[in-house]
Amino acid sequence: MLIVKKFGGSSVADRERIFNVARRCVGDxxxxxxxxxxxxxxGDTTDDLLDLAKSINPDAPKREMDMLLxxxxxxSVALMAxxxxxxxxxxISLNAFQVAMHTTSTYSNARLKRIDSERIRHELDARKxxxxxxxxxxxxxxxxxxxxxxxxxxxxxxxxAALHADACEIYTDVEGVYTADPRKVPDARKLSEITxxxxxxxxxxxxxxxxxxxxxxxxxxGVQLVVxxxxxxxxxxxxxxxxxxxxxxxxxxxxDKNATRISLVGLKDEPGVAxxxxxxxxxxxxNVDVILQSIGRDGTKDISFTVxxxxxxxxxxxxxxxxxxxxxQKISFKENVAKVSIVGAGMATNPGVAAKxxxxxxxxxxxxxxISTSEIRISVLIEEEEVDAAVRAIHDAFQLGK
Amino acid sequence: MLIVKKFGGSSVADRERIFNVARRCVGDxxxxxxxxxxxxxxGDTTDDLLDLAKSINPDAPKREMDMLLxxxxxxSVALMAxxxxxxxxxxISLNAFQVAMHTTSTYSNARLKRIDSERIRHELDARKxxxxxxxxxxxxxxxxxxxxxxxxxxxxxxxxAALHADACEIYTDVEGVYTADPRKVPDARKLSEITxxxxxxxxxxxxxxxxxxxxxxxxxxGVQLVVxxxxxxxxxxxxxxxxxxxxxxxxxxxxDKNATRISLVGLKDEPGVAxxxxxxxxxxxxNVDVILQSIGRDGTKDISFTVxxxxxxxxxxxxxxxxxxxxxQKISFKENVAKVSIVGAGMATNPGVAAKxxxxxxxxxxxxxxISTSEIRISVLIEEEEVDAAVRAIHDAFQLGK
Numbered sequence: 001m002l003i004v005k006k007f008g009g010s011s012v013a014d015r016e017r018i019f020n021v022a023r024r025c026v027g028d029x030x031x032x033x034x035x036x037x038x039x040x041x042x043g044d045t046t047d048d049l050l051d052l053a054k055s056i057n058p059d060a061p062k063r064e065m066d067m068l069l070x071x072x073x074x075x076s077v078a079l080m081a082x083x084x085x086x087x088x089x090x091x092i093s094l095n096a097f098q099v100a101m102h103t104t105s106t107y108s109n110a111r112l113k114r115i116d117s118e119r120i121r122h123e124l125d126a127r128k129x130x131x132x133x134x135x136x137x138x139x140x141x142x143x144x145x146x147x148x149x150x151x152x153x154x155x156x157x158x159x160x161a162a163l164h165a166d167a168c169e170i171y172t173d174v175e176g177v178y179t180a181d182p183r184k185v186p187d188a189r190k191l192s193e194i195t196x197x198x199x200x201x202x203x204x205x206x207x208x209x210x211x212x213x214x215x216x217x218x219x220x221x222g223v224q225l226v227v228x229x230x231x232x233x234x235x236x237x238x239x240x241x242x243x244x245x246x247x248x249x250x251x252x253x254x255x256d257k258n259a260t261r262i263s264l265v266g267l268k269d270e271p272g273v274a275x276x277x278x279x280x281x282x283x284x285x286x287n288v289d290v291i292l293q294s295i296g297r298d299g300t301k302d303i304s305f306t307v308x309x310x311x312x313x314x315x316x317x318x319x320x321x322x323x324x325x326x327x328x329q330k331i332s333f334k335e336n337v338a339k340v341s342i343v344g345a346g347m348a349t350n351p352g353v354a355a356k357x358x359x360x361x362x363x364x365x366x367x368x369x370x371i372s373t374s375e376i377r378i379s380v381l382i383e384e385e386e387v388d389a390a391v392r393a394i395h396d397a398f399q400l401g402k
Numbered sequence: 403m404l405i406v407k408k409f410g411g412s413s414v415a416d417r418e419r420i421f422n423v424a425r426r427c428v429g430d431x432x433x434x435x436x437x438x439x440x441x442x443x444x445g446d447t448t449d450d451l452l453d454l455a456k457s458i459n460p461d462a463p464k465r466e467m468d469m470l471l472x473x474x475x476x477x478s479v480a481l482m483a484x485x486x487x488x489x490x491x492x493x494i495s496l497n498a499f500q501v502a503m504h505t506t507s508t509y510s511n512a513r514l515k516r517i518d519s520e521r522i523r524h525e526l527d528a529r530k531x532x533x534x535x536x537x538x539x540x541x542x543x544x545x546x547x548x549x550x551x552x553x554x555x556x557x558x559x560x561x562x563a564a565l566h567a568d569a570c571e572i573y574t575d576v577e578g579v580y581t582a583d584p585r586k587v588p589d590a591r592k593l594s595e596i597t598x599x600x601x602x603x604x605x606x607x608x609x610x611x612x613x614x615x616x617x618x619x620x621x622x623x624g625v626q627l628v629v630x631x632x633x634x635x636x637x638x639x640x641x642x643x644x645x646x647x648x649x650x651x652x653x654x655x656x657x658d659k660n661a662t663r664i665s666l667v668g669l670k671d672e673p674g675v676a677x678x679x680x681x682x683x684x685x686x687x688x689n690v691d692v693i694l695q696s697i698g699r700d701g702t703k704d705i706s707f708t709v710x711x712x713x714x715x716x717x718x719x720x721x722x723x724x725x726x727x728x729x730x731q732k733i734s735f736k737e738n739v740a741k742v743s744i745v746g747a748g749m750a751t752n753p754g755v756a757a758k759x760x761x762x763x764x765x766x767x768x769x770x771x772x773i774s775t776s777e778i779r780i781s782v783l784i785e786e787e788e789v790d791a792a793v794r795a796i797h798d799a800f801q802l803g804k
Contacts, residue, residue, distance in 0.1 A: 015457050049477070055417050057484040064487070067495050068480035071473035075451070078470035082459035085466070093469050097499045098544050119544070142500050142521070 001166040002124070003028050006038040006134065006156035011171060011230040012076050013043030021230065022083040024171075025129060029089060034124040036163065038134045038156040039080060041072025062107035063143055066136070070096065070144045073133035073152075080131045091129040094119065096136040096144065101155070103137030103145045110137055110145035112154060112217075115162040132159060150211020157214045161221035168223050170210060171230035176237030177202065177209055179252040179400035184388050187401030191251055192235070193243040198251050201343040201377040215239065243345070249353065250344030253394045255387045257338040259289065260312035261369070263304040264319065266296055266329030277303065277319075277326055286315050290339065290372040290379055300329070304370060306381065309335065337369065338387045341379040342394060354378050360397035366390050403568040404526070405430050408440040408536065408558035412575060413632040414478050415445030423632065424485040426573075427531060431491060436526045438565065440536045440558040441482060443474025464509035465545055468538075472498065472546045475535035475554075482533045493531040496521060498538040498546065503557070505539030505547045512539055512547035514556060514619075517564040534561060552613020559616045563623035570625050572612060573632035578639030579604065579611055581654040581802035586790050589803030593653055594637070595645040600653050603745040603779040617641065645747070651755065652746030655796045657789045659740040661691065662714035663772070665706040666721065668698055668731030679705065679721075679728055688717050692741065692774040692781055702731070706772060708783065711737065739771065740789045743781040744796060756780050762799035768792050 005028075007021050021037070029035045040046075049068050053060050077093035084091035100116035123130045134152025137145045147154050153170055160168035177199065180188040194202075196219035203212045209227055218225050218239065228236025267273050274293065281288055291305040307315050316333055319326065347353045357378055361368060366389065370381035382390055395401060407430075409423050423439070431437045442448075451470050455462050479495035486493035502518035525532045536554025539547045549556050555572055562570035579601065582590040596604075598621035605614045611629055620627050620641065630638025669675050676695065683690055693707040709717050718735055721728065749755045759780055763770060768791065772783035784792055797803060 018458060052477075052481065053484055056420060056481050057488040060484040061487050064480045064483040064495060067483070067497075068477060071476045071480075074473045074476075075454075075470060078466045078473075079454065079458050081466040081469070082455055082462040085463050086459040093466060095469075 001028075002034040002036070002163055004036045004038065004156050004160040004163070004165045004168045005171065006152055006169065007040070007171045007230055008152065008173075009040040009043055009046070009076075010173060012039055012080065018079055018083050019086075021171075022080065022087060022089075024230065026084075026087060026089055029129055035129045036120065036124070036159055036165070037080065037129060037131045038152055038159060039073060039076040039131060040134050040152040041069075042076050042079075045072040045075065066107045066144045066146045069146055070133070070136040073135055077131040077133050084129055084131075089129060090127060091131060092123050093131045093133075094123075095133045096138050099132055101137040101158075103139055103147070105139040105141065105145070107143075107145055109148040110139065111213075112137060112147065112158045115158055117162045120159075120163065148213075150214060153211045153214035154217060157217045157221070157223050157225070160223045161217070165223070167226065168218070169226045169228060169236075170214075171228060172209060173229065173231070174209060174227075175229040175232060175234045176227050177239075177252070180391050180395045181255065184255075185253075185392055185395050185401075188395065189400060189402050190234075191237050193238045193240065194251055195243055195345050196239060196241060197376055198343050198345055199239045201341070201374065202252065202254055210239070249346045249350055250342045250398050250400070252344075252400065253340065253342050253391050253398075255338060255340050255391050257384055257387060258309050259306040259337050259339050259381070260309050260333055260335050261304055261306050261337045261381060262312065262315060262319070262331065262333045263302065264326070264328040264331055265302050266300040267303060268327040269295075269299050269301045273301070273327060274303065280318065280322060280326070281307075281315065284314070284318055286311050286318070290370055290381060292370045292372070306337065306339065306370075336384040337381050338384040339379050339381055340387060340390045340394065341377055342398070343377050345376050347376050347378070356397055357394055360393045361390055363397075364389055364393045366393070403430075404436040404438070404565055406438045406440065406558050406562040406565070406567045406570045407573065408554055408571070409442070409573045409632055410554065410575075411442040411445055411448070411478075413573060414441055414482065420481055420485050421488075423573075424482065424489060424491075426632065428486075428489060428491055431531055437531045438522065438526070438561055438567070439482065439531060439533045440554055440561060441475060441478040441533060442536050442554040443471075444478050444481075447474040447477065468509045468546045468548045471548055472535070472538040475537055479533040479535050486531055486533075491531060492529060493533060494525050495533045495535075496525075497535045498540050501534055503539040503560075505541055505549070507541040507543065507547070509541075509545075509547055511550040512541065513615075514539060514549065514560045517560055519564045522561075522565065550615075552616060555613045555616035556619060559619045559623070559625050559627070562625045563619070567625070569628065570620070571628045571630060571638075572616075573630060574611060575631065575633070576611060576629075577631040577634060577636045578629050579641075579654070582793050582797045583657065586657075587655075587794055587797050587803075590797065591802060591804050592636075593639050595640045595642065596653055597645055597747050598641060598643060599778055600745050600747055601641045603743070603776070604654065604656055612641070651748045651752055652744045652800050652802070654746075654802065655742065655744050655793050655800075657740060657742050657793050659786055659789060660711050661708040661739050661741050661783070662711045662735055662737050663706055663708050663739045663783060664714065664717060664721070664733065664735045665704060666728070666730040666733055667704045668702040669705060670729040671698075671701050671703045675703070675729060676705065682720065682724060682728070683709075683717065686716070686720055688713050688720070692772055692783060694772045694774070705730075708739065708741065708772075738786040739783050740786040741781050741783055742789060742792045742796065743779055744800070745779050747778050749778050749780070758799055759796055762795045763792055765799075766791055766795045768795070 103110035225239040505512035
């Protein structure tokens with residue numbers, strides 16, 4: 001078996017944890033498997049490097065930021081190889097140049113294009129554990145690139161695909177994917193399996209277990225993932241195309257508190273208005289989440305949407321500067337809103353799901369401000385302070401607990 | 403003009419110093435020159451990484467040590483590029499992979515073999531300042547190597563040779579090469595020029611301005627060096643094949659306190675004894691400096707030599723373990739010895755130099771324990787506590803002061 005294992009920055013934050021990771025890999029290696037380990041930078045290394053860069057140039061060239069940040073994972077993999085050596089296990093560390101991890105040219109947010117598997121194969125054939133730097137690649141100019149948030153997950157999935165790995169294990173600080181946040185909902189249940197599509201909706205909805213891009217890639221190449229804890233031996237959650245268990249109506253409830261609602265009132269009711277609005281936001285790298293359009297008074301329309309809280313002020317400023325072109329009369333924004341969503345592959349064929357969710361919220365007196373749905377997801381916008389109560393009510397209504 | 407400038411770790415230890423280096427380069431750049439900057443790792447970075455490695459594996463694989471240590475210079479060059487960006491100067495950082503800095507395979511002490519100048523030329527043609535990681539290379543396996551002590555000087559000289567640079571400036575924390583250590587000899591004089599050979603003898607003798615390997619390479623490829631201060635605008639010392647100034651009798655006095663004398667008494671007076679002894683030491687990576695052989699009693703001979711203090715105990719243990727084969731009767735060692743040397747290209751044709759040096763020492767009552775000479779150097783071994791007095795006496799006798 002060829003197994004790819006990915007460990008995040010907190011799993012390699014110090015000497016003790018590095019050896020903990022090494023021990024978790026040695027078992028599989030000694031059982032005769034080929035083992036590829038993907039690592040992020042140690043603990044706060046990336047943040048420290050970012051601070052250092054900021055002190056030199058608050059608006060540093062992205063190419064140089066990537067040159068700087070990629071040293072973080074290189075330190076991790078070298079130290080991990082030394083830890084294996086201490087344990088008498090043959091191992092070798094490789095960075096993006098050595099693997100030849102080709103990406104697009106975009107610095108700080110590149111996408112993987114192609115991975116040369118030759119060097120890794122060669123080292124695995126020599127019965128070495130191969131430790132690869134996550135998060136980083138090289139572009140056609142022979143410059144370092146980084147893959148953006150959650151990039152190490154993507155590296156692991158891409159390596160698993162390129163090497164035709166038999167397993168791809170993503171180690172995190174939680175034991176798997178839960179029906180709801182276990183810190184908020186005491187009887188939340190760990191899912192044994194979940195589909196790629198459900199996982200994608202979960203990732204979007206703020207359950208930060210796996211990053212979207214890695215799940216998309218896993219889906220594209222059919223790489224079966226296991227999400228599990230680096231600190232316990234508990235079985236994790238398998239992420240795959242189709243779950244073998246009886247199709248669940250819904251697989252979980254997720255909450256995202258990091259939202260601000262922006263409302264534009266009295267836009268002209270003519271073609272192209274929505275296009276101009278969202279094109280302007282996209283061009284300025286402002287991601288829009290839930291969108292609601294409604295008929296306004298006197299032949300106008302209103303559009304409301306949510307954005308991440310940290311870009312809300314920029315978005316409002318941008319819109320105000322373009323008021324004439326966008327044709328709105330008034331702009332308002334509300335910060336204390338949150339999104340609660342249910343996700344489930346079985347939802348598509350069960351028309352009563354939305355009604356059941358809304359009923360659960362009604363029963364605990366929670367007012368819904370906006371609604372948005374996809375084939376396997378229903379999201380509602382509510383007051384931020386009502387989120388925990390909403391998640392528990394929905395979790396109970398669908399009997400997701402243990 | 404194409405100018406290569408090398409700055410050591412203390413010159414880039416923090417934000418302020420990084421900008422100081424950047425300012426020192428911008429003048430040459432704005433005057434229309436092509437500028438290549440070679441940097442070491444910031445301040446204590448390398449030591450910190452060594453400590454980190456030691457905590458994981460006190461005997462870490464050298465390949466992984468190099469993988470770890472090379473991150474240090476990569477951080478320096480990226481930050482320097484950001485500093486230039488802050489100042490509005492186009493610049494780009496390149497590491498050993500990107501330059502293609504080919505070395506031998508030996509980790510931790512590799513030798514440069516070949517440098518591809520294409521990428522650097524390309525960036526210089528685009529009117530960018532090119533910032534290159536010192537100290538590091540890649541070997542035929544596509545693995546990182548490091549060049550050992552003083553490696554960044556070697557990188558700078560090699561780049562100057564490969565790029566046919568018009569100047570190669572080595573910036574240090576002293577203003578140049580002096581006739582003696584200015585902290586010990588108040589009227590020590592800065593030399594305006596010195597030959598490669600003299601500089602080589604100086605480097606060997608503990609005047610840690612330039613590392614030997616870089617001077618050897620400069621001599622081999624005819625790269626004229628300038629040693630100057632990163633903190634002042636003072637003219638430095640030029641290192642070249644022949645000095646234009648009237649050939650000086652001697653160019654300076656150097657002291658090396660880091661010596662231990664080992665004496666083997668009563669070796670058989672037969673061929674191969676010295677060979678066996680020094681071959682054994684060389685095989686165990688113990689460098690021997692001054693050697694003295696004398697006739698002993700009863701058809702035996704005695705051999706004394708000096709080694710660096712930190713390997714003295716290992717050397718003695720090694721010799722004792724081989725006593726029978728090496729045929730000596732007794733071994734002794736003395737720690738508090740030091741070497742004082744005079745260096746000068748003019749010495750070869752002036753027979754009275756040695757006598758004058760010995761006379762100077764005699765006049766201040768210093769006993770000489772061993773003597774060793776080369777064409778352009780005379781070294782004597784004396785008691786360690788007499789070193790400063792010896793250097794001053796010799797400096798005065800040859801009238802080297804201002």
